[in-house]
Amino acid sequence: MGKDSNHPFSGEKVFFATKHSKETVLKPLLSRIGLVCVRADVDTDQFGTFSGEVDRVGTVRETLRLKTSAAVEINPEGRFFLASEGSFGPHPLIGLAQSDHEALLFVDKKLEIEIYVEEVSTETNHAEIEFGPGDNLHAFLKQVGFPEHGLIVKPKGNASVVFKNLQTTDAVRNAINDSFHASSKEKVILSTDMRASYNPTRMKIIEKAGAKLVEAIISLCPDCHIPGFAISKGIRGLPCEKCGEPTRITKEVIWSCVKCSYTEQKERPDGLRTVPASDCEFCNP
Template sequence: MDKDNKHPFSGETVYFATKHSKEQTLAPLLSKIGLLCVVADVDTDKFGTFSGEVARVGSVRDTLRLKIGAAAEVNPKARFFLASEGSFGPHPLIGFVQSDHEALLFVDRKLKTEIYVEEVSTETNHSEIEFGPRDDLQSFLNQIGFPEHGIIVKPKGNNQIVYKGLQSFRTVGQAIIDAFMLSSEAKVILSTDMRACFNPTRMKVIEKVGEKLIESLNSLCPKCKTPGFAISQGIPGLPCEECGEPSRISKDVLWSCVKCDHSEQKVRPDGIVKISAAECEYCNP
């Protein structure tokens, strides 16, 4: 970064509430604007686990705030905090396709601001099956990209016994044998380990949402110069290419400051100016 054009946060430290090596991806991105990323010493698993022992309570943003609150407790004098949260399931628009929803929350305690960014991607190997003694294990392992991607083994009917982070055929085989013995139904649950440190595919999506965070941090409010001037909502009205009627799809977007009351209405950034008749509620009710 040019010495005479430093970012307002350059030279500062951000404390990242993570325990699954996400800093390996996000720290290099944050360093581009001069922020040093330090891992906060907190157990983020207490706010929810993919393997089911601890259920997530509340929304994604609620969980992000809980993680940041925990990081702030152990770093009470710090100004900047970062938290990450991922969830997996059917895509919100393409229901039959699995998706990875990644979110980041960046908090500036001095300015009392929050910058929230998210990324929804169909690039995920999220999968879970019930496995019996005669089922084909190899096809499932191939499907999820084992052993580069880790696997979780649980006895069916017992969520409190979980074998995580398995990345060798020996450990998977032993975990399956143990899980069968602990299952009253003689079945085990096999699933991808979605923790970032065991899932390179997920880590790539985290990198994408990290790039969005840097883009937002680099966007300064025209009025107060606070980082985080970004799109806050869409304004409907994109016309149909066939009938010309306005649709519910955003024609313009509203950019807002996270600190002051300044906002600006702009055209949508992707350059789309019309929708197809297939998407129109009048042409295709």
């Protein structure tokens, strides 16, 4: 993607509601279209934390809207606002594998449009285990990529104690010892810190979502020329290479404008025409 300073949004500021320095990866991406990304100091933890002190409520998109609205309150003169939200758990399609779901919401108050993009990846260190006294730490620390990736330690059965920002194995060990003392169940819970600034693997997926966002902002509606013309949904039915029956795999996609009602039905962007028989529910039930 080259520099596109002719974009209608070029030279404008985007207020990014973030607390965990995610702007470091989004700033250079947005600058390709001349958008200047600045941090809007919103305490995004009030809308939910990964370590569980504050529960998340509502859908991802609702949470994103709460974050951008908070940024609007702080910068009422602003036009563009951005928020990010990540969630982790079993992959929606692959099931057992852990996945990172990253979503971004870009709001233009003047045009009254929202551009929403998401990226789902199995590239994540998201994990949580329970430790008893004497259990060996090393395999887990290696698996989650500590210390490049952060860890959270807390006693089981005592929600008032949480250890974060642990930089060394000794610090983890001390946190574990303190947690054993604070636990009513003689167990300690170790989980990966999913805050972006403590999780370079997550930061990479946010960057991928950011690249999708920039692509969507560059893409103008063929009818009203407003940015954000992008794929809004897939239509199932890609045929099996062997039996030719339609499968659950996406056959065509709908491109939609975020402002007017213009849509286009197109082929899959990757050009795939058939599904391998191994993914066909008739050939391989």
